[in-house]
Amino acid sequence: MPVEVVQTTPFEGQKPGTSGLRKPTKTFMQPNYTENFVQAIFDSIGPDLQGCMLVVGGDGRYFVKEATMKIVQMAAANK
DSSP states (O other), X not given: OOOOOOOOOOOTTOOOBBTXXXXXXXXXXXXXXXHHHHHHHHHHHGGGGXXXXXXXXXXXXXXXXXXXXXXXXXXXXXX
């Protein structure tokens, strides 16, 4: 799968809390919103991310499968 670089800009109020982002699902479904947040986490971990196990969790409701696929694809692209 080819890696695609997408230029984005920060979203106002996009910062994690003690239990992740507390936003409505509709917010995460905006173009590049989830990807911006995930990439920021990967960037903050830095090179220590390589070779690590990634654990993704959710409450099983709407958009979990789609978000998980984005996270896995981005993790592979960040290898």
